[in-house]
Amino acid sequence: MTNADLNLGYQKRNNKSILEARNKYFVLLYEGQQKGYLVPLKDRPPQSLVLGMPAYPYIAKKNRINGEVVLSVEISNDGTVGDAQVTKGLGWGLDQSAIQAARQAVFLPAIKNGGFVAEQSTLKFKFAQGCAGCSK
Numbered sequence: 001m002t003n004a005d006l007n008l009g010y011q012k013r014n015n016k017s018i019l020e021a022r023n024k025y026f027v028l029l030y031e032g033q034q035k036g037y038l039v040p041l042k043d044r045p046p047q048s049l050v051l052g053m054p055a056y057p058y059i060a061k062k063n064r065i066n067g068e069v070v071l072s073v074e075i076s077n078d079g080t081v082g083d084a085q086v087t088k089g090l091g092w093g094l095d096q097s098a099i100q101a102a103r104q105a106v107f108l109p110a111i112k113n114g115g116f117v118a119e120q121s122t123l124k125f126k127f128a129q130g131c132a133g134c135s136k
Contacts, residue, residue, distance in 0.1 A: 026080075049107060051101065052103070064129065069095055069097075074121075075107045075121050090127065
C-alpha cells in the first residue's frame with residue numbers, strides 16, 4: 001500500500017478503495033508499533049498523507065458563504081485524528097463539514113526519539129464557490 005493507493009481512491013471517490021488502503025496502512029502501522037520497531041527518521045511533526053474533502057453544504061452555497069475554517073486537532077500516534085476543536089469557524093454547517101473531513105484524513109504521526117507520538121496540529125479548510133475544501 002502506498003500513498004498513491006490512498007490518493008487514487010480519493011480521486012476516484014471509490015469508498016471501497018479508500019477503506020481498503022486506509023485499513024492496510026493502519027494495520028501496518030499498528031503491527032510496527034506492537035513489534036517495537038523504531039522509526040529511522042529524525043524527530044518531526046505529523047505529516048498528512050491524505051486530507052479528506054469536506055462537503056460544501058447546500059445552505060452555505062446558496063448563501064454564498066466563503067472563508068476558512070481552522071481546526072486544532074490531535075493527531076494520535078496511530079495516524080488518526082482524535083479531538084478536533086474549531087478555532088475559527090464560519091457556521092452554516094461548514095465547521096462540522098471540516099471536522100468530518102479532518103476525521104477522514106490519514107497522517108503519518110509525529111516522531112520523537114524513534115517512536116510515533118500524539119501531537120496537536122492545525123488544519124485549515126477553505127470554502128469558496130468552486131473550491132470547497134481547498135486546504136493548507
